Every structure is written in C-alpha cells, then in structure tokens.
Amino acid sequence: MTFEIKDDFYLEGKPFKVISGSIHYFRVVPEYWRDRLEKLRLMGCNTVETYVPWNKHEPQEGVYDFTGGNDLRRFIKIAQEVGLYVILRPAPYICAEWEFGGLPYWLLQDPQMKLRFSYEPFMKKISNYFAQLFPQVTDLQITQGGPIILMQVENEYGSYANDKAYLRQIAQLMIDNGAEVPFVTSDGPWDDMLANGTLPDIALPTINCGSDIKKWVHTLREFHGEKKPLMVMEFWIGWFDAWGDDHHHTTSVEAATKELRDVLAEGSVNIYMFHGGTNFGFTAGANYYEKLAPDVTSYDYDALLTEWGDTTPKYEAFQKVISEYVDLPQFELSTKILKKAYGSVKAGERVTLFQTLDRLATPVHSAYPLPMEELNQGTGYIYYQSNLGGPRMIKDFRLISVMDRVNLFVNEQPLMTLYDQEIPEKQAFQLTAATNELGVLVENLGRVNYSVKMNHQHKGIKDGVIVNGAFQSEWDIYSLPMDNLDQIDFTGEYVAGQPSFTRFELKIAEVGDTFLALPGWGKGFVTINGFNLGRFWEVGPQKRLYVPAPVLNTGVNEIIVFESEGKVGETIEFSDQPDLG
Known part of the structure; x- marks a missing residue:
C-alpha cells in the first residue's frame, strides 16, 4: 500500500483525513493495550499515535529491552488488528512529561554532552539505538503491509534550538535504518518555533496547540506557502498535574469539542491525549521555570479516556463530531475490566531504611560525593554518609549542585528537609554527640523534560557538601534505585x-x-x-x-x-x- 503527502494526505491514491488519538504504550499495562485501542477505534479514529521513549528501551547503555510493557512491535500489531493506522514518533527526544523527555540518564556521563545537537558522541549513541529500534518496526510500515503511515523527526525541536544539521542527521539515520514512510515534524506555532524546528524539503511541518485552532492553522498554511496537508499533531485537550498544584487540571468539554470541529474542518488531527495512562514507577518527568514542578504519578490529562480507561463525556462529544466525517464502527469490547474495593x-x-541499608546497596567509598549518573544509577534515591566529628556549632552548611529533595540526618535522626531552591541555602545547626554521622538522602523527582534546564540534570550530589566553609570529604554512598x-x-x-x-x-x-x-x-x-x-x-x-x-x-x-x-x-x-x- 502507499501513503503519500502531496497537496493532501493520500492513502492508495485517495485523499485521506488522519483522525488520530495518542496512546502511549509505555503508560498502559500491556494487558490493556487492546482495550484502549478498541475504544479509540470505536470513537471513529482511524489512527493511533505513540511516542517511543529511548530511556525505556535502552535503560543502561548497550542494554536493550523490547519485551513485556516495552514490546512496541506487539502494540503496533494490535493496533493493526483493531483497524488503526499508526503514527510513530521515535524520538530520540519525546518530552511527554516523561523522565528526561525520554533521553537516557547515562548520556550525562559524558561531561561535554550536548543534548539534541549535532555533537558527534550524541549522534553515535542515537545511531546505536536506532540500529536496535528500527528492526522492531521497519516491516510494520505501510509500504510493507503494516499500519505505520508517518514517522516524526525529533520532537518540538523549534522550541529548543535551530540546529538544522542535527535534524537532517536524525532524518538520515532514520532512512539509513529502513524508514520508508513520509516524515513529519511538529512544533508550536508561536514566534520562531516553526522556522527553527522544521525541514520542509524532507518532512511535513505540523503544529501543536490546544486553542485558537483556526488562527494557528492559518499560521501553518502561510508557513507552507503552497498547498500542503494541514495537521495539528498534538491537539491538546487537557493538561497534566504537578505535585503541589491546588487542583487536578480539567478543560471544558464544550470548548474542546468546538476546537475539534474547527481542526477537522481544516485538515487532520492527532488528539493529545486520547488516553493518558500512568507514570508508573519513577518515570514521571518535571518542568522547571520559576521553580521545580515534578509531575504526579497519574497522567490522566483530562483525556477522552480516564487514567483507568473509562470513557468520558468528552469522549462522547468527540465521537459525535467525528461521526460527521466517518461511519462509526460497531463491535464488542474484548477485554473485561472490573473495579474492586478491597x-x-x-x-x-x-x-527503618537505615536498618536494612546494607541489604539494598553495597556502599561505594569516595573522597567526595558522586552523583547518581557516575554510579550508573538513573532514578530513585541515593544516600550519602560521612563523619562530621565531635560536638560544635555548624555555622555554614551548604549543599552544592544537589537535586531535587534532601532529607538530612545526624546520627540517623532527622535534622531538616530541603526542596529545590531551598537546597543551596546556608544552614546552621548544633552537633552535640561525641561523634556525629551526617546522612543525606537525596530523591530524584524526575529529570526535567523540556527547555534549557535539560542540560543540567545530574541527580544526587554533583559538587559537594560545605561544612563550616570547606568541602566535606570521605563519603560512603548507597545507590537506591529501589528495584x-x-x-x-x-x-x-x-x-x-x-x-x-x-x-x-x-x-x-x-x-x-x-x-x-x-x-x-x-x-x-x-x-x-x-x-x-x-x-x-x-x-x-x-x-x-x-x-x-x-x-x-x-x-x-x-x-x-x-x-x-x-x-x-x-x-x-x-x-x-x-x-x-
């Protein structure tokens, strides 16, 4: 079969309106993939979109995992069985409110690392990853009888940088590894984002936005300069929550439905999110503008399906609009799901943690603290221990380059808790015992997944601990990924x-x-x-x-x-x- 980009999208030579919804396979237990995909198809969508998180598939450098909940190939094949085409967004960066935007933590082991630039060591690591990823999906492209109709080059690159050589290298790596379907890019329609992040000669520019659709589609049309398919790759119909927010974010059904009608009148759409799912484990990312905003475990997103997979009034409203463009399929759901109150x-x-610490980790002794990355640790907690000596006043205590949340102990008794911007502030306390052991428990609350802070995401203690004006030395360090x-x-x-x-x-x-x-x-x-x-x-x-x-x-x-x-x-x-x- 063929899928082409000309003045419109064409499937087997006929105009095709992409009506897609986002489901992240990595945020849903695999036993429920079919249920969520069936509900997408029943709403009238003809396509599903998913990101591919590099850090899930290569958690340690050179160690690859495409099994169980990481079985991307199985997810795509189920989508085809349900009657859906697939838009694949294989990264290397995905944002997605996901730990480090999908980048693996171990990239930071290179002190010169330049993320998302044509920095040769970065490109080499992407090349190694693509050599493992693409064999999972190349024969699932529509050109070979599979459901994949589009692939994305990078993600929202225009809001990060304008290194076009890097974008072209990513696109060429995809081609070299067997990508045959048309390419797209997706960017916000504001300021320089489209100019920075697009490659119009080799990838169709699309936009991401959640309101004023007519205005932004007009911007995209003007940017094209000729008749091209108009597509909102991320039509944001909800939003995510951060710890400390005063409420769960929701959006108006009526307003979202109006915007859906507007975008379908203009072209194609991918609804972000159709089903948000869950940031299981330590996979939630964080944003950082004025302060750290780590994302909660739920990625409900006020989506068309709830975090737990129920349809919503917004689902029903969208289904009605979509029915104006396509005939809705009818079939019984195949997965029986119960809710139980136990x-x-x-x-x-x-x-207590301290009583079982040696069972969970073998300490590493170092003259100075080491961050998680230098101990081959990605997520979780890390505990540092050092002898402060005898009784005295500590007038100048500071933690230098430490993220994200710190519990301090003296002789295993709680001293204070510091979070984000409080961490580097000078502290004072009295030591009273004959000998005093300092304990520093540091939690990684999720590496920032968007914007300039991504280049500074070492977790734990990167630089050191100041005690009365001098760096404290001799540490025992316990890595606690909690796995x-x-x-x-x-x-x-x-x-x-x-x-x-x-x-x-x-x-x-x-x-x-x-x-x-x-x-x-x-x-x-x-x-x-x-x-x-x-x-x-x-x-x-x-x-x-x-x-x-x-x-x-x-x-x-x-x-x-x-x-x-x-x-x-x-x-x-x-x-x-x-x-x-």
Missing part, C-alpha cells in the same frame, strides 16, 4: 520519624482495577508484587494511586510502602473510586 489493610512488618525490595530485612528495628519500609498483605478472591489511598502517610512510593505503582505525596493534588488488575494476584499480594518523611499510617485502603484531587 477495603482497609493493616500494616504488617516495618523497618530490589525483595532484599529488605524486615526483622530490623523501626525507629519513629525515620524513613521506612512497611509491608502489607492483601488477600483477594478476584482481581480487579482498584485505587490505593494512604491516609496519614507523607511521601514515598508503593510496590505491589514487585511492580512499582509510582510516587505518592500528601501535598496532592493526586490522592490515590491507580492499581491495574493485571499487577494483582488471586490470593496473597505483597505490598511495600517506602515513606521518606517519618510520617506513616497504620493502614492503607483500596477503593473502587479514584480521587485525582
């Missing part, structure tokens, strides 16, 4: 006020989707049967964590809650109702 579960074993909680020794002591692990057992007769609340708890993350559900934080707005049924077992389920603030409850609760705040 009630309250009492805490079982509990141990080996089966090693926790729960026979150790629990000390109130310290970071801790608490173990629960949930016994159930039938699995179903459920929502976990942690009343009385402070901040941390939760695993169920070894699956990391993601972060919780009492500051909200998210109040409950979505638990998809496929991560549960009939019978006994092990739940481990890590809490960093010394604020724990005696129960957790499983409801059949969400609470996004």
